[in-house]
Amino acid sequence: APIKWRLQTYAGAALGEHVIKPAIDSFNKIAEGQMNIELYFADQLVPTGELFQAMQSGTIDAVQSDDDSMASPTEVTVFGGYFPLALRYSLDVPALFNSYGLDAIWKEEYAKVGVQHISAGSWDPCNFATKTPINSLADLQGKRVFTFPTAGRFLTRFGVVPVTLPWEDVEVALQTGELDGIAWSGITEDYTVGWANVTEYFLTNNISGAWIGHFFANMDRWNEVPPHLQELLKVCFEQSHYYRQHWYWAGEARLRVNETKLKLTTIPDAEWANVEAEAVKFWDEIAAESEVKAKVVAVIKQYNETMTKAGVPYRFG
Amino acid sequence: MPYEMIAVLMFSTMLLMMLTGQRVFGVIGFVAVVASLALWGTGGQTMGFSAAMKLMKWYPMLTLPMFVFMGYVMSESRLAEDLYKMFHVWFGPVPGGLAIGTILLMVMISAMNGLSVAGMAIGSTIALPELLRRRYDKLMVTGVIQAGSSLGILIPPSVVLVLYAMIARQPVGQLWLAGVMPGLLMAGVFILYIAVRCTLNPALGPALPAEERALITRAEKFRLLRAGVLPLLIFGTMMGPFVYGWTSLVESSVIGVAATVGAAVIKRRFTMEVFEVATRSTLAISCMFMWIILAALSFGAVFDGLGAVKAIEGLFVEQMGLGPWTILILMQLSFLIMGMFLDDTAMLVIVAPLYVPLVGALGFDLIWYGVLYTITCQIAYLTPPFGYNLFLMRAFAPPEITMIDIWKSVVPFVILMVISLVLIMVFPQVALWLPETVYGK
Amino acid sequence: MPRSIIIFVRLVDRLNYGVGRFAMYLLFVLMGILLWSTISKAGGAPSLWTLEMAQFTMVGYYILGGPYSMQMGSQVRMDLAYARWSDRKRAWWDAFTVLALIFYLGVMLWGAVDSSIYSLTYNERSPTAWRPYLWPVKLVFCLGFFLMILQSLAFLFRDIATIRGETI
Ligand code: NA
Ligand code: NA
Numbered sequence: 001a002p003i004k005w006r007l008q009t010y011a012g013a014a015l016g017e018h019v020i021k022p023a024i025d026s027f028n029k030i031a032e033g034q035m036n037i038e039l040y041f042a043d044q045l046v047p048t049g050e051l052f053q054a055m056q057s058g059t060i061d062a063v064q065s066d067d068d069s070m071a072s073p074t075e076v077t078v079f080g081g082y083f084p085l086a087l088r089y090s091l092d093v094p095a096l097f098n099s100y101g102l103d104a105i106w107k108e109e110y111a112k113v114g115v116q117h118i119s120a121g122s123w124d125p126c127n128f129a130t131k132t133p134i135n136s137l138a139d140l141q142g143k144r145v146f147t148f149p150t151a152g153r154f155l156t157r158f159g160v161v162p163v164t165l166p167w168e169d170v171e172v173a174l175q176t177g178e179l180d181g182i183a184w185s186g187i188t189e190d191y192t193v194g195w196a197n198v199t200e201y202f203l204t205n206n207i208s209g210a211w212i213g214h215f216f217a218n219m220d221r222w223n224e225v226p227p228h229l230q231e232l233l234k235v236c237f238e239q240s241h242y243y244r245q246h247w248y249w250a251g252e253a254r255l256r257v258n259e260t261k262l263k264l265t266t267i268p269d270a271e272w273a274n275v276e277a278e279a280v281k282f283w284d285e286i287a288a289e290s291e292v293k294a295k296v297v298a299v300i301k302q303y304n305e306t307m308t309k310a311g312v313p314y315r316f317g
Numbered sequence: 318m319p320y321e322m323i324a325v326l327m328f329s330t331m332l333l334m335m336l337t338g339q340r341v342f343g344v345i346g347f348v349a350v351v352a353s354l355a356l357w358g359t360g361g362q363t364m365g366f367s368a369a370m371k372l373m374k375w376y377p378m379l380t381l382p383m384f385v386f387m388g389y390v391m392s393e394s395r396l397a398e399d400l401y402k403m404f405h406v407w408f409g410p411v412p413g414g415l416a417i418g419t420i421l422l423m424v425m426i427s428a429m430n431g432l433s434v435a436g437m438a439i440g441s442t443i444a445l446p447e448l449l450r451r452r453y454d455k456l457m458v459t460g461v462i463q464a465g466s467s468l469g470i471l472i473p474p475s476v477v478l479v480l481y482a483m484i485a486r487q488p489v490g491q492l493w494l495a496g497v498m499p500g501l502l503m504a505g506v507f508i509l510y511i512a513v514r515c516t517l518n519p520a521l522g523p524a525l526p527a528e529e530r531a532l533i534t535r536a537e538k539f540r541l542l543r544a545g546v547l548p549l550l551i552f553g554t555m556m557g558p559f560v561y562g563w564t565s566l567v568e569s570s571v572i573g574v575a576a577t578v579g580a581a582v583i584k585r586r587f588t589m590e591v592f593e594v595a596t597r598s599t600l601a602i603s604c605m606f607m608w609i610i611l612a613a614l615s616f617g618a619v620f621d622g623l624g625a626v627k628a629i630e631g632l633f634v635e636q637m638g639l640g641p642w643t644i645l646i647l648m649q650l651s652f653l654i655m656g657m658f659l660d661d662t663a664m665l666v667i668v669a670p671l672y673v674p675l676v677g678a679l680g681f682d683l684i685w686y687g688v689l690y691t692i693t694c695q696i697a698y699l700t701p702p703f704g705y706n707l708f709l710m711r712a713f714a715p716p717e718i719t720m721i722d723i724w725k726s727v728v729p730f731v732i733l734m735v736i737s738l739v740l741i742m743v744f745p746q747v748a749l750w751l752p753e754t755v756y757g758k
Numbered sequence: 759m760p761r762s763i764i765i766f767v768r769l770v771d772r773l774n775y776g777v778g779r780f781a782m783y784l785l786f787v788l789m790g791i792l793l794w795s796t797i798s799k800a801g802g803a804p805s806l807w808t809l810e811m812a813q814f815t816m817v818g819y820y821i822l823g824g825p826y827s828m829q830m831g832s833q834v835r836m837d838l839a840y841a842r843w844s845d846r847k848r849a850w851w852d853a854f855t856v857l858a859l860i861f862y863l864g865v866m867l868w869g870a871v872d873s874s875i876y877s878l879t880y881n882e883r884s885p886t887a888w889r890p891y892l893w894p895v896k897l898v899f900c901l902g903f904f905l906m907i908l909q910s911l912a913f914l915f916r917d918i919a920t921i922r923g924e925t926i
Contacts, residue, residue, distance in 0.1 A: 006622060012486075013674075038624070045622045046364075047371040049885065053876050054367065059360030073880035131562075142802050152887035161804045162887035166374050168486050175488035175756075177565035178376065178809070198488075220359075334858065337851050338840025340833040343859030350865040365862070366869025369899055373813050379792070382785055382819065564796055567812070571792040597830075600782045600819070604827035605834060607820035612862070660834055702838045 093122030121241025130181030188251030320628035346612035388435030413515025413522030423465030436466025441713030613666030656697025778826020821902030
């Protein structure tokens with residue numbers, strides 16, 4: 001019998017149409033019936049909070065998510081969704097994983113909990129979209145914002161009240177008043193999933209240039225797949241990451257310029273520098289929590305240093 | 318096993334087991350866990366429990382006990398008595414006037430609670446004895462109360478629309494507003510029906526005799542109008558801040574509770590007994606709902622994960638090659654038939670994950686569909702053999718009204734509801750105009 | 759019926775009545791939390807913890823209140839035929855079909871225990887800024903399903919008694 005996998009993604013159907021479905025369709029087509037992946041969207045089979053556990057126990061065979069929102073019980077989970085202000089461009093993520101050794105750390109950490117880490121990719125930038133404008137840090141005070149757990153911890157320093165809800169409920173929660181805004185994605189996702197219809201403003205200062213997302217599989221299920229199909233899985237998932245790179249890169253600029261549903265605001269550079277300084281402190285606190293975390297923070301610091309020294313176009317100023 | 322086979326097997330087993338009279342949640346849950354143990358593969362045993370965590374995260378469910386509690390406080394403390402007197406005095410003189418007044422009373426009560434239970438309790442304790450004493454036709458009276466109280470789930474606040482919002486992932490505020498005009502339309506249709514029938518045959522609903530009317534002074538009549546202020550006030554304190562975005566949905570529900578309890582306390586009717594009955598009944602109803610939803614969520618996820626949803630979609634769209642309207646009408650028909658046998662919550666949680674994405678894919682508006690769905694639930698409350706309002710009527714009505722009477726009494730009203738349903742299907746703007754006006758940018 | 763069974767049934771009834779009455783009052787805790795949420799929001803500093811705490815309280819409310827709601831007979835049945843049967847006939851059917859209910863609750867308990875063990879092993883915290891530990895709410899689930907099983911067993915013994923022409 002052909003191998004059958006159930007893969008559940010963090011994304012709802014509207015976003016999934018871009019960020020996962022094309023890759024799954026390609027895989028199923030090329031695999032010619034030797035293996036078939038059934039795709040399920042956010043919360044469809046199991047709630048996102050239980051997703052990791054479901055994969056570990058084999059209820060779900062494979063998962064597309066960041067470490068943070070699926071609450072993986074690993075040392076690297078805090079770096080999951082994103083790392084506040086660590087990254088400037090989407091190419092930073094593959095560079096860190098492929099040339100700076102993060103890939104090996106992730107594979108090792110996940111193997112310890114019975115999960116195969118298949119591949120990491122850069123996803124979209126992380127900006128605020130809100131109902132009332134944010135023109136200065138003071139405007140963040142008291143805002144109830146949907147965001148990643150780690151970003152939430154960081155943003156409480158500026159008076160943000162982070163709220164975590166099922167991803168699919170965010171649009172409704174913006175309308176029922178549970179949320180004042182989101183700090184989750186770039187403007188492409190805001191328009192694609194309809195959040196642009198229920199928010200008014202988009203803050204151009206980003207907390208991350210691109211957050212990190214992954215594909216994982218239950219270790220036993222992975223080992224049952226013959227090598228040529230394992231290879232095909234890797235290639236198709238890489239293709240999914242690549243699709244995002246150009247889809248977001250094009251979308252972020254085009255929607256800012258040509259669309260009018262979201263008005264753009266910016267926090268002055270001098271004030272935003274505060275946030276970056278706070279983020280550096282935040283990394284040091286995280287590094288102090290464990291050896292693995294310290295190692296990852298050191299790698300990212302070293303990477304950023306190299307990029308700054310390299311100058312334009314890697315880093316400006 | 319082929320997908321179609323799984324779908325048929327799961328549904329038929331569930332229906333057969335329900336016929337044995339075991340508790341609905343137990344039957345649904347049993348079929349779900351057996352299917353997942355037998356067919357899921359590794360880890361199937363956790364599918365049941367993961368639904369519990371999913372349900373926990375559904376924050377709008379927090380409003381369920383609030384709206385139920387409000388309804389009980391209102392009916393137990395007899396807050397609606399003055400309101401009933403008002404309608405009684407103002408509408409008594411026309412043929413069928415008391416029945417018309419009862420419909421209007423039900424509209425007001427519907428605006429203050431989220432289910433049909435409160436309307437049933439108030440209607441059968443206050444209106445029913447009075448109408449029978451006035452020699453109103455018993456079929457007319459029981460029908461009016463059952464149909465009128467069902468407006469509770471269409472006119473906001475509505476628990477059914479909250480549930481639908483969760484499953485269809487649509488905004489509660491817009492759904493609630495979408496229910497307003499159809500609710501008023503339906504009340505209008507009921508009133509028209511009563512007026513026509515009672516004018517043709519005044520024996521069905523005799524007007525108040527002239528000598529009795531003479532006893533009520535003009536001043537008295539206007540004094541009674543003040544009773545109408547209370548429901549407007551409760552509705553306003555709850556809905557106003559919510560629609561304006563000052564409070565969230567769940568916060569508004571607790572404000573509604575505070576307003577209702579406040580009104581009962583001021584009227585000195587919030588006794589220990591009211592407190593005990595309302596608190597205990599709220600637990601009973603909330604547990605009933607939550608355990609059914611819990612079981613049905615497991616059922617839905619297992620059904621989906623085993624590929625049965627895809628099978629049914631494929632059957633409707635690809636194999637049968639049906640057009641969007643045909644599919645929509647078939648869905649409504651299937652809801653009407655299922656509504657005869659199933660609890661509406663079970664119906665929603667089991668079938669909606671199948672229907673809702675399909676409705677969206679066919680290009681229909683999901684807010685509008687929520688209203689259509691809610692009307693089919695109202696009908697389900699009234700259609701024998703399984704209907705909440707039928708059971709409640711049986712529980713509240715005096716013994717001279719038999720079960721057969723109750724079943725007969727709903728017939729004209731079910732027809733009127735189907736007519737309203739068709740009207741709203743043909744003219745979606747009846748539902749959509751208000752939310753589009755309020756929320757339109 | 760054997761004396762030990764009669765004692766078991768009465769103990770279970772009393773225990774679940776007590777737990778259910780406790781759960782019943784959680785409604786007011788829930789209201790308090792939501793009121794605080796409203797007030798703190800109006801004061802310009804919305805609380806971090808209210809939404810999740812309300813969700814946990816709701817779990818306690820309906821999970822621990824479940825057995826008491828069964829005692830009150832408020833769990834609906836599709837009583838097309840059931841309503842017209844004699845007590846004895848109902849007892850006969852229930853004595854079999856309640857096993858399905860117990861089986862369902864057993865699988866739910868299995869899942870809840872699995873999930874609780876996971877929670878305790880990895881010290882699982884809710885992925886929110888408040889980051890509460892999740893094992894307490896998972897243990898509430900375990901307890902609730904366990905009490906539901908006890909209550910269902912009590913119903914089973916009652917049905918057997920009815921079939922034998924006795925009452926407990
Ligand atoms: Na209502
Ligand atoms: Na029915």
